[in-house]
Amino acid sequence: MLKLKSVLLLFLTCFLFFCQTNKPIQLAPAAALPEATKKAEPTQVDLSSSPVIAPLEAIKKMQVEPGFEVKLVAAEPLVSTPVALTFDEKARPWVVEMAGYMPDTVGTGEDKPIGKIVILEDTNKDGVADERRIFLDSLVLPRAICLIENGILVAEPPSLYYYEIKNDKPGKKTLVDAAYAEGGNVEHQPNGLYRALDNWIYNAKSSKRYRKKGDKWIIEPTHFRGQWGISQDNYGRLYYNTNSENLLGDYFTPGLGATNKNQRRVAGYVQKIVANNKVYPIRPTPGVNRGYMNGILDESKHLVDFTAACAPLVYRGDLFGPEYSTSVFVAEPSANLIKRNIINEQGLLVKGEQAYKGKEFLSSVDERFRPVNLFDAPDGSMYVVDMYRGIIQHKTYLTNYLKSEIGRRQLTQPLNCGRIYKIVPVNKTSQAVTLPNNPDQLVTLLGHSNGWVRDKAQQMLIDGKSTQAIPALHKAMQDKSKSLLVMHALWTLEGIGALQTEEVLTLLQEPTWPLRMQALSVLPSVLTKKTYKSYLPVFNKFITQKDSLAAPYLAFLVSYIQPLDKTAGKNMRQQLVKTFPKNKFVADAIISTLPEQEETFQKELIAFAPDTTLVVHQQLRGVIANIKNARASKDPKVLLKVFPKGAAMFTSTCQTCHGPDGNGVNGLAPPLNGSEWVTGNKEKLISIVLYGLTGPVQVKGHLYKAPEINGDMPGIGYDKDLANEDIAQVLSYIRRSWQNNADKVSTEEVAKVRQNLKARQKAFTVQELNK
Template sequence: MKKLLYPVITVLLTAVLFHCQTNKPKGSFPKVTAQEGAGQPVDVRMDRDHSPVIPAAESMRYMQVEDGFAVQLVAAEPLVNTPVALSFDSKGRLWVVEMQGYMPDTLATGEERPTGKIVILTDTNGDGVADNRTVFLDSLVLPRAICLIEDGILVAEPPNLWYYEIRNDKPGRRTLVDPKYTEGGNVEHQPNGLLRAMDNWIYSANATKRYRRKGDTWLIEKTHNRGQWGISQDNVGRLYYNDNSINLLGDYFMPGVGATNKNQRGVPGFSERIVTDNRVYPARPTPGVNRGYMQGVLDDSLRLTTFTAACGPVVYRGELFGSSYTGNVFVAEPSANLIKRNILDERGYVTQGKQAYQGREFLSSRDERFRPVSLYNGPDGALYVVDMYRGIIQHKTYLTTYLKGEIARRDLTLPLACGRIYKVVPKNKTLRRVTLPDQPEALVSLLSHPNGWVRDMAQQQLVDGKFTQVIPALRRLTNETHNLLPALHAFWTLEGLGALTTDDVVVFARQPAWPLRMQALSLLPALLNQTTYAAYLPVLEQLVAQSDTLAAPYAAFAAQALRAVQPATADRLVLNLARTYADNRFVAGAIVSTLEGREEAFQQKLTAELPNTTMAIHSQLNRVITGSRNARGNRDPQALTRAFPKGAALFSSSCQTCHGADGNGIKALAPPLNQSQWVTGDKDKLIAIVLFGLTGPVDVNGHVYKAPEINGDMPGIGYNKELANEDIAQLLSFIRRSWRNNADRISTEEVAAVRQRLKDRQKAFTVAELNGL
C-alpha cells in the first residue's frame, strides 16, 4: 500500500461523498430522513428523467423488504468504493474487493488504470456498522474475487490469480498461482467467485479450473464450467450459480466428479436449470436496461419482465431467518434493483425450485442506483448485500445505443466513488457477532453450529492450522451420523488434514442417509488406486447389485479410476450399469464421462448387448462420437490465430464465453457457430448480426434454438464505436474459417459498407428482418 497517498485518497473520497450526498436534482425526490421503519415502502413520485444519488441512510427508505425483515447499513462511501465482492475473516471483519476502474463512462475511458483495491472494513465498537478502513492492496486492475486461505489471500486480477501472504494486515510475499486464471473474455465474462467449498477445493464461476493448496504447491484441476457471476454451495456441498438471463442453475452432484472427458459437451446433472421461472417484479420503472427497446423486455409500466443481469446467488445457510428460509436461494438483479428469493425442493439427487412470491420480491428498491451484485451468508446469520451503487453497470462491449441514451437522460455516469454494504435481518431478533476461537477443540465443537458460515469457517481453520491433534474428536463426530451436518464437516475436515482412511470412506459409503453416502462416493475417483481398490470395489458392486439409483451415477464416475488399475473389472462394472440404467440420462452421462478416447469401442460392445439405440446411453454416446470426429477434422487453430490475430483475440474476449472455444455453442447461452449457415452463408447477414445482435428464435441447420435452450438475445458489438472495422472483419473471417467452417474471408470494406448502411439502427435483428436484407 502506498502509505503517503492514503491521506490524499481519504480527502478525495470525502469530497466525492459530499458530491454523492449533494448531487440531487431539485424536485426529484422529497427529503426523507432515516428513522425507525426503514425498509418500508415510501410513497414518493419517481421521475424517470432523474436518478439522483441518495445517501445510504435515505436510500434504505426506498427499499421494500419482506414483512418481518429490515435492512441495516454495514458500510457506505467513503469507507467503501464500488464494491463487487467480499469475504469475512475469522474475526468477522469484511475484506472487500473494490473494482473502482469499471466503466468510468460509456466508453470505459481509463478502465485499464490500476485503481482497484482490496480493503479491510472493521466494526471497532460492536454496533454492527463498519467504522475503520484499511487498504490491504491497491494499484490493481479490475480485481474481481478473493479467498482467504491459511496465512494469506487469493486475489483474482485478470489474467492472473495471485496469492499474497498476510502479515499484520499487510501483504507479504506474492506467488503467481495461475497466469491464466482468465483466458480471454471481457469484464462481464471472466472467472470470479473463488468459493472455498466443503470438499476443500476452491471453485470459480465462469471457469473450468479448481484450486487447492498443498504445502507450498498449488494444485489446479479441470472442473465443469459454471455460470457467469457468483457461486454458492448448499449444506451438503453442491454448487449453485446462474447466468445473466437465468434465475438459478446448479449441480445435482458433488463438484469433484464428471469433468474428465474432453469430448463430452456437458454432463447431465451439472449446469441444470434449478428454477425455470425467470420473471422479475421491480418496484420502479426500469427503462435503463440494455435491450429496453425490444418488445417484451419491459412491460407497459416500463418495468423489466425477466432477468437480464441475474448474478451473485447465495444459498441461505444461517439460522437467524428461521427454518422456512434454510436452503432458500437468493439471487441479485442489479438492473431491476432487486433481490429474489427461491425455494428449493430436493428429490433424490434432483433439485428443483420455484420463486417464493408472485408479483413481488424479497427485496426491491425504488432507487435506480441500488445495484446488488453479490450476496453472502454472514457470521451473524444475516444476509449480506454488496451494492455497487452506481449508474452504469453494462460493460461497453455490449452497450447499446438505446442504453447510452438512457444513461445520458438521467445523468447516470457520475459520481463513481459510491458503494454500500447492507445486511438483511429479521426484526426483533438479537444478532450475535461470531468470531472463531484459536483453540482446535473449540473449533471442532463449532462444526455443529446451526450457521453454515460458522461450520465452514471452523472446518477451514482446522484444515489451515493443520490441527492433527483433533483427529480422534473428528472421527467420533463422523460416527454421530444422526447429526448429519456436523458429521459431513468432520468427514471433510479429516480429508483436508490428510487423515481420512479407507475405513472412514467405506463406513460413510454404506450409511443409509443419502447425503453421507454421497460424500464418500464423490471421493472414490480420487482415492481409488492399486492399494485401495480391493476395499472400494465391493462397495461399488454392492451398490449396483442393490439397484441404488442415487448411487449409480457415482459408481459410474468412479469407473475411470478403477480402469487405471483393473481395466477388465471397470469395463464389467460400466456395462452392468449401462444395462441396468440404459435410459437414465444421469447414469449415461456419468458413464460417458469415463470413456475419453474409448467411446466408439464401448459403443460396439454396448450395441451387442443393447440393440435399442433410442436409449439415453446410446444417444449420449452418439453425440460425443460425432463431436469427436468433427474435432479431428477441424482446422488448425494456431494457423488461424496467426492469420487473424485481432479476430482471434476478439473472439476470445467477446464470443467464446457463449459460443464455446470449439464453436459448438454452450447450453443455456448460445447456438453453434461451427457449421452454422448463418456463419458460412450471406456475408451481409453475418456482419449485421455481429454488429447489432440477434433476437431468437433462430434455426441453425434444421434445429430451432430458443429460450430456455439458449439465451433468447445475442448482443451486438457494433455499438462500440472504438471497435475498428478491420477488427470486426478479422473476427468474422476467423469464425468463417474455424473448426469445420470453410467460407471465404470478409474484408474491412465489406464491414464498413454494412456499418454505414445500418448506422441508424438501434436494436437487434430478428430472423425475419435479416431475411429481408
C-alpha cells in the same frame, strides 16, 4: 455561507485523502443509525433524474419482506464500488473494490490501476464498520478473493495471484494461474473463488478448480458454470446462473464427471433449477440495455424478465428461521431487486420455484441500488454488496438506447459510491461468531447451525494442519444424529489427509442418503491400490439393490477404479449399463470416464448391450459425432497467423458464449461451426455482429430458443472505437475456422454495412434479416 462550504470541502478532501492510506480510518459512532428499516411505500418515480441518495435514506427507499429489516454495514467513503467480499475468522469483511469499471459510457481509463482490496472492521461492535485498511491497491479491475492458509487469492485479470498475509499487509506474491481470466471482457471473466465443502475452490464463468497442497497449487478441469457469482448448499452442490436465467445448479457434488473433454455436457450438471425468470421491480426500469425491444419492458416500463441475474446465494444462515432453510436468493442489479426462490429435492433432482408472485424479497425505487453480490455472514444474516453506480453495463455491449438513458438521468457520475448492507429479522439480535484457534473447539463448530461458521471452522482446521484435532474429528464422525457435523468432519479429515477406510465404509452403508452421498463423493480422494478392494463389495451391493441414487456416483467412480484394476472397472461399467439401461445420469457418467476410448467402448457396448435404443447408445453417438467434427476442424494456429486481430477478438468477445470450438455453449449461444448464418450472406452476418440478433434462430436445421440459448445476442457495433478492420478480421476468422470454409470479409464491406445501419438502435430479428 461560502466560508462554510469551503470548510466542508476541505474536510471532505482531507477525509478522502486518508481513505487512500494504509492507516485505519476511525468513523464517528453510529448512534444516529435507525434500529429498524422503515418499509418504503410505493411512490411515483421521477424518470427525469436519479440522484445519489444518502445511505440511510436509500434504505428507506427499499421494500423488504415483512418481518425483515435492512441495516447499513458500510458506505462511502469507507468503501467504494464494492463487487465481492469474504470474511476472516474475526468476522471482518475483506472487500474487492473495482473502482476502474466503466468510468463513462466508453470506458475511458478502465485500464487504470485503481482497484483495491480493503479490510473493514467494526471496532466498537455496534454493527457498523468504522475502520478501513487498504490491503492491496494499484489493481486493474480486481474481481474475486479467497482467504486460504496464511494468505489470500486475488483475481486480477488475466491472472490469479496468491499473497501471503503478515499483520494485515501483503507479503510474498505467487503467480497461481497466468490464464485464470484469459480472454473475455469484464462481464464474461471468471469470478467467485468459492471454497466448497470438498476443499476445492470453484469459480463462475470458468472450467477450472484450484487447491493448495503444501507450497503447490493444483489446477484441474471441472464443469463450466455460470456467469457472475457461485454458492453451495449444505451438501456441497454448486449453484450459479447466467444474466437471463434465474437459477442453475448441479444435482451431484462438483468434483465428478469433468474428465472427458469430448463430452460437451454431462446430465446432472448445469441444470435449470428454477425455470421462472419473471421479475417484479417496484420502479420503472427503462435503463436496461435492450429496453427498446418488445417484451423486455411491460406497458409501465417495468422489466419483465431477468437481464442481469447474478450472485445466487443458498441461504445457510441460522438467523432467518427454518422456513428460509431452502431459500436461494438471486440479485438483479438492473431492476434494483433481490429475488427469493424456494428449492426442494426429488430424489437426485433439485427443483425450485419463486417464493412470491408479483413481488420480491427486496426491491428499491433507487435506480443506483445495484446489488451485485450476496453472502452468508458470520452473524447468520445475509450481506448485500451494492456497487451503487449508474452504469453497470460494460461498453462492449452498451446500446445507443442505454447510452441515451444514462445521459438522460446523468448516471455516469459519481464513481466513488458503494454500500454494504445486511438483512436481518426485525427485533432479532444478530451476533457475529468469531472463531477460536483451539482445534477441539473448532471441531465442535463443524456442527454449528450457521453454514458460514461450519465452513470456516473446517477451513481453519485444514489451513492450520491441525493434526491434534484428528481424535476429536474421528469421534465427531460417529455422531450420526448430527449429519452436518459428520459431513464437515469427513471433509476436514480428507483435507488433513487422515480419513480412514473404515469411516468411509461405515458412511456408505448409512440409511440416510446425504451421508451416503458424501461418502461416495469423497472416494476419489481415498481410493488407492491398497484400499480399493475394500469398497468393491459395497459397490456391487448398490448395483444389485438397484440403488438409483448411488448409481450415477458409481459410474463416475469407474474412472478412479480403472487405473487401479482394469477388470474391476470394466465389470462395474458393464453392470451399471445392464442394471440402469434407461438412466441418463448413469449413461452420461459412464461416458465421462471414457476420454479417447469412446469408439472402442461403442464396439464393446454393442457386444454386451446390443439394443441401440438404450440411452447410453444415444448419448455415445452424439459424443463420437463431436469427436469426428473436431478432427475435421482446421488448425487454429494457422488461422491465428492469418487473422491475428480476429483471433484475439474472438477470444475476448465471442468465445465465452459460442465456445472455443465454435459449437456453442448450452444456455448461452448456438454454434458458429457449420452455421449458415456464418458461412452465408456476408451482409447478414455483418449486420448481426454489429447490432445483435433476437432469437429464436434456426441453425443447421435446429431451432434454438430460450432456455437452450440466451434469447438475444448483443451487438458490438455500438462501440464507436471498434475499428472496421477488427470486425472484418473476426468475421473472416469465424468464416474460416473449424469446418467453415467461406471467403473472408473485407474492411470495406464492414464499413459499407455500418454506414447504412448507422441509425440502427436495436437488434435484428430473423424475419428482418430474411427480408
